[in-house]
Amino acid sequence: MPHPDRRAVLAGLGATLAAPRLAHATTIRDGAGREVPVPGKVERIFPAGPPAAILIYTLAPDLLIGWPRANRPEEREFLLPGIGDRPEVGRITGRGNSANLEAVLQAKPDLIIDSGSTGRTYVELAERVQQQTGIPYALLDGRFDQTPASYRILGQLTGRSERAETLARWCEDSFATIRGRIAAIPPEKRPSVYYARGPRGLETGLGGSINVETLSFLGARNAAAEQQGSGLAQVSLEQVLAWNPDVIVTIDLAFSESVRSDPNWAGVKAVREGRVHLSPKLPFGWVDFPPSVNRAIGLWWLAKLLYPAQFPEDIRKLARDFHTLFYQVTPSEAQLDRVLAGRG
Amino acid sequence: MTSSLRGNLIALLLLALAVLAAFALGRFPVAPGDLARLVWSFFSGEPSGLPPQIETVVWNIRGPRIVAAILCGAALAIAGCAFQGLFRNPLVSPDILGASSGAALGAVIGIYLSLGLFGTQLAAFIGGLVAVGAVYAVGSTIRRGDPVLVLVLTGVVVGSLLGAGIGLVKYWADPYNQLPAMTFWLLGSLAGTAKPDLIPLLGPVLIGAVVLLALRWRMSVMSLPEEEARALGLATGPLRIAIVAAATLVTAASVAAAGIIGWVGLVVPHLARFLVGPDFGRLMPTAALLGGGYLLAIDTLARTAAPVETPLGILTAVIGTPFFIWLLASARGGWS
Numbered sequence: 310m311p312h313p314d315r316r317a318v319l320a321g322l323g324a325t326l327a328a329p330r331l332a333h334a335t336t337i338r339d340g341a342g343r344e345v346p347v348p349g350k351v352e353r354i355f356p357a358g359p360p361a362a363i364l365i366y367t368l369a370p371d372l373l374i375g376w377p378r379a380n381r382p383e384e385r386e387f388l389l390p391g392i393g394d395r396p397e398v399g400r401i402t403g404r405g406n407s408a409n410l411e412a413v414l415q416a417k418p419d420l421i422i423d424s425g426s427t428g429r430t431y432v433e434l435a436e437r438v439q440q441q442t443g444i445p446y447a448l449l450d451g452r453f454d455q456t457p458a459s460y461r462i463l464g465q466l467t468g469r470s471e472r473a474e475t476l477a478r479w480c481e482d483s484f485a486t487i488r489g490r491i492a493a494i495p496p497e498k499r500p501s502v503y504y505a506r507g508p509r510g511l512e513t514g515l516g517g518s519i520n521v522e523t524l525s526f527l528g529a530r531n532a533a534a535e536q537q538g539s540g541l542a543q544v545s546l547e548q549v550l551a552w553n554p555d556v557i558v559t560i561d562l563a564f565s566e567s568v569r570s571d572p573n574w575a576g577v578k579a580v581r582e583g584r585v586h587l588s589p590k591l592p593f594g595w596v597d598f599p600p601s602v603n604r605a606i607g608l609w610w611l612a613k614l615l616y617p618a619q620f621p622e623d624i625r626k627l628a629r630d631f632h633t634l635f636y637q638v639t640p641s642e643a644q645l646d647r648v649l650a651g652r653g
Numbered sequence: 654m655t656s657s658l659r660g661n662l663i664a665l666l667l668l669a670l671a672v673l674a675a676f677a678l679g680r681f682p683v684a685p686g687d688l689a690r691l692v693w694s695f696f697s698g699e700p701s702g703l704p705p706q707i708e709t710v711v712w713n714i715r716g717p718r719i720v721a722a723i724l725c726g727a728a729l730a731i732a733g734c735a736f737q738g739l740f741r742n743p744l745v746s747p748d749i750l751g752a753s754s755g756a757a758l759g760a761v762i763g764i765y766l767s768l769g770l771f772g773t774q775l776a777a778f779i780g781g782l783v784a785v786g787a788v789y790a791v792g793s794t795i796r797r798g799d800p801v802l803v804l805v806l807t808g809v810v811v812g813s814l815l816g817a818g819i820g821l822v823k824y825w826a827d828p829y830n831q832l833p834a835m836t837f838w839l840l841g842s843l844a845g846t847a848k849p850d851l852i853p854l855l856g857p858v859l860i861g862a863v864v865l866l867a868l869r870w871r872m873s874v875m876s877l878p879e880e881e882a883r884a885l886g887l888a889t890g891p892l893r894i895a896i897v898a899a900a901t902l903v904t905a906a907s908v909a910a911a912g913i914i915g916w917v918g919l920v921v922p923h924l925a926r927f928l929v930g931p932d933f934g935r936l937m938p939t940a941a942l943l944g945g946g947y948l949l950a951i952d953t954l955a956r957t958a959a960p961v962e963t964p965l966g967i968l969t970a971v972i973g974t975p976f977f978i979w980l981l982a983s984a985r986g987g988w989s
Contacts, residue, residue, distance in 0.1 A: 359829070378827065508769060542961035543961065547679050550710060551682070575705075576706035
């Protein structure tokens with residue numbers, strides 16, 4: 310454990326004393342409806358978790374202090390040099406926080422951003438950290454359809470409203486286009502989808518889970534939705550056979566490779582018809598994990614898989630544009646091949 | 654009819670009922686008539702004429718899972734029996750010497766390092782053996798006091814250290830992918846059991862069970878005070894090592910296959926004692942049969958109650974706790 314730095318402690322004290330002054334500054338309403346003071350200048354942002362880090366990176370990569378978990382080399386090559394390899398800073402997650410508050414202070418952030426649940430626990434955590442550190446802490450609503458709103462709040466907090474507006478618009482336009490085309494598809498033409506995780510493909514996301522937000526956005530019938538819940542669960546292969554989904558979407562390479570030759574899965578309609586799809590995950594997962602704006606390109610990818618007739622767009626071009634706009638790195642053809650193959 | 658024979662018949666009957674129910678019930682509907690045709694075709698060799706999906710469900714999904722549940726239940730029950738005898742304490746369960754905690758640490762490390770299915774199971778199995786080996790090694794270096802008591806205390810201490818290790822690896826884990834996998838593993842499940850999983854389970858369980866069943870008559874002597882056992886000419890040291898090794902082998906194998914399933918090793922020996930009395934020679938076979946049937950019944954419940962699986966460790970605790978309290982309250986000298 311690092312020795313408590315006197316400067317950090319002093320900085321903390323100073324910040325605490327400065328807190329009342331901040332209260333008079335301009336404020337903005339964050340994703341949880343809290344009034345958060347807008348800092349005079351923002352040069353360094355501390356991400357509370359992976360979804361926030363990705364959101365900040367896409368808007369203002371230069372401001373991101375570091376990553377909750379260091380990026381692997383194969384992920385870094387899709388990110389701006391000098392930023393994708395910034396250090397690991399841990400995450401702020403309440404009781405089990407791996408980012409010690411003194412270490413947060415030592416990183417001298419002007420702003421702390423979290424994106425995710427706006428439930429009471431997270432609101433109280435934000436309040437407490439903001440009071441303890443004197444650093445404005447904005448909590449953004451991590452639900453997928455709230456992404457444009459999150460960009461706009463982040464844009465105002467950082468003074469980068471123009472780029473925030475561009476990114477928010479891109480998302481909104483995507484959402485509107487996709488929603489519009491799907492609205493015309495009658496329910497019986499919408500495929501049932503089983504979302505498979507884990508090496509056996511027997512972990513799945515329940516009805517209300519954040520892991521399947523992209524699926525529900527696309528109006529697909531989640532096979533596991535008869536059981537409502539907010540998280541993941543295990544099911545048996547027998548149950549998958551009984552659901553007999555039209556499409557399987559997975560994030561697990563080992564599962565996607567084994568399922569095609571596994572005689573026990575051969576009875577599932579999606580396997581029989583070759584509709585098992587491995588989700589791209591570079592530099593971040595397209596469908597799920599971490600649940601952030603990286604899912605915006607995943608939405609197009611999934612839409613094309615589920616409704617090929619309605620979505621004639623070229624996924625390569627979409628992915629290249631998305632990477633260029635959001636990650637500010639244009640992938641080469643070979644890199645795109647790797648992304649779309651779902652490896653990494 | 655002797656009480657032992659009657660007890661074993663009851664245990665066998667319960668096991669048979671559990672097998673029947675397990676084959677008949679499930680989320681994929683299989684009509685009783687189809688099931689009968691499948692069984693007929695199995696014994697006669699004639700094609701059943703049923704859709705291949707039904708054959709898959711019954712033979713490849715339910716079948717291996719039923720075998721695994723019986724093996725794990727029997728393993729945990731006889732290991733519990735052996736440890737309860739060895740430590741002369743009815744409240745001892747198979748993880749007393751850290752077999753489950755060691756296996757759990759091995760498994761979470763396996764998931765953390767993305768070792769894959771087989772690698773994770775192997776890591777769990779090795780973790781269980783190493784943990785108990787370490788407990789035994791540390792316990793044997795301490796020369797003061799009752800060796801059995803020292804062993805138990807060492808087991809408790811090492812077990813809690815292993816628990817801390819599990820916590821640390823979970824804390825490092827990626828919260829979106831690895832952490833849920835670890836949580837599922839630690840709650841215990843047979844959800845993904847397939848035929849290939851039976852081989853690494855069957856071998857160790859059979860070896861351990863044969864050793865324990867062969868030693869069962871001597872275990873009755875072990876449960877006497879140390880001096881009396883020695884006076885009867887029994888080399889308690891080597892016998893103790895053999896019992897610990899065999900019980901650890903079966904526990905580690907079952908935890909590696911099914912995750913952490915508590916209570917079976919604690920409750921089932923008591924049930925068996927209820928049926929055939931406290932003598933280990935009679936107790937062990939009955940406990941094995943009952944344990945297999947018990948875990949199979951619970952696993953059938955776990956996979957039929959809801960579309961999503963209920964973790965086995967949760968069910969065994971929810972069912973085991975009140976049952977055990979009832980046993981404690983109603984037992985009339987069932988132990989000695």
